[in-house]
Amino acid sequence: MKKFWLLTLSLFLLSTVLLTGCGGGTPAPAATKPSVEAKEVNIYTSRHYPGIDDAIYKSFTDKTGIKVNVIKASGEELLQRIKTEGASSKADIYLTADAGNLYLAKQAGVLQPFTSPALTKNIPADFIDTDKMWVGLTMRARVLVYAKDRVKPDDLSTYEDLTQPKWKGKIVTRSSNNIYNQSMLAAFIAMNGETQAKEWAKGITANFARQPEGGDRDQAKAVAAGKADVAIMNSYYLGQMLSSKDPLEVKAAESLGVFFPNQNTTGTHVNIGGAGIVKSAKNVDNAVKLLEYLSDIEAQQKFAEASTEYPVNPAVEPSALLKKWGTFRKQNINLSKLGEHNRRAVQIFNEVGWK
Ligand SMILES: [Fe+2]
Structure with a gap:
């Protein structure tokens, strides 16, 4: 009987420690840790193909449960906004046209390096920044x-x-x-x-x-x-x-x-439309997941077709219109050089x- 009470007492003490943390009256660690990523990702984009891009973001949300919040303006305005907002910026992804513009964002110090096996599989090496600060999504x-x-x-x-x-x-x-x-x-x-x-x-x-x-x-x-x-x-x-x-x-x-x-x-x-992950991003994992999705077969077809651009993913064929123009050989340089x-x-x- 004495053993039973000892066991009950120790289980009670153990559960108290687990629920409140070891510091007696201090809050539980779970409450003070930064919260896990919200089920969302915020994209600042200069692309202006609302019907098609929104539909692509919606199918990403349907697949992953991650909501995509979109802010649109010119690439220059969005970069300025990210700089002004600083650490409190909501932006997770900066998406714009031209490797030259992505370089400006990189030089401004507002991007962070990122990579993943899916991104390196989907996107040719020439379309990935040498410091992994951005990737190309359309060509x-x-x-x-x-x-x-x-x-x-x-x-x-x-x-x-x-x-x-x-x-x-x-x-x-x-x-x-x-x-x-x-x-x-x-x-x-x-x-x-x-x-x-x-x-x-x-x-x-x-x-x-x-x-x-x-x-x-x-x-x-x-x-x-x-x-x-x-x-x-x-x-x-x-x-x-x-x-x-x-x-x-x-x-x-x-x-x-x-x-x-x-x-x-x-x-x-050739040049690209592409995206980087913002240095102060709160939803980095979700941002990588969205870029992986955008570089994958399903999204590549629609994403490039919306603007009559070429897909970057070599597994995806260009639209019927672009195929009529024939195939071509591109310059053989990493676009970071631009x-x-x-x-x-x-x-x-x-x-x-x-x-
Ligand atoms: Fe343009």
């Missing part, structure tokens, strides 16, 4: 868009060929203060060195049909309107024009052809007078 090519009635594909070959006198007054592209051209020139610096990159920028500037103005879509429209013969621009803008609701845009786009330059030399320049050479690229543009 775009900077192609030559030409007037089908005035230019034959055989007339085209490389970015470098466009500096020849025969193209004088026939080339359009946007301003050098845009990150797309900065990243393209940064890639040339990385591959060919500064001297050649500067020669190229100088030669293109000399062949402009007009001073750079407007966005990439405006360059395609200028070629369709006969103001120039060739535009250097991102592939998805032509894809978007072809699937536009505006019949005039479709008509303009149909008069244009797509050419992938440098197929026998250094490859066509950010690393950005400053010099901007200087070169100023030196050669590319507005």
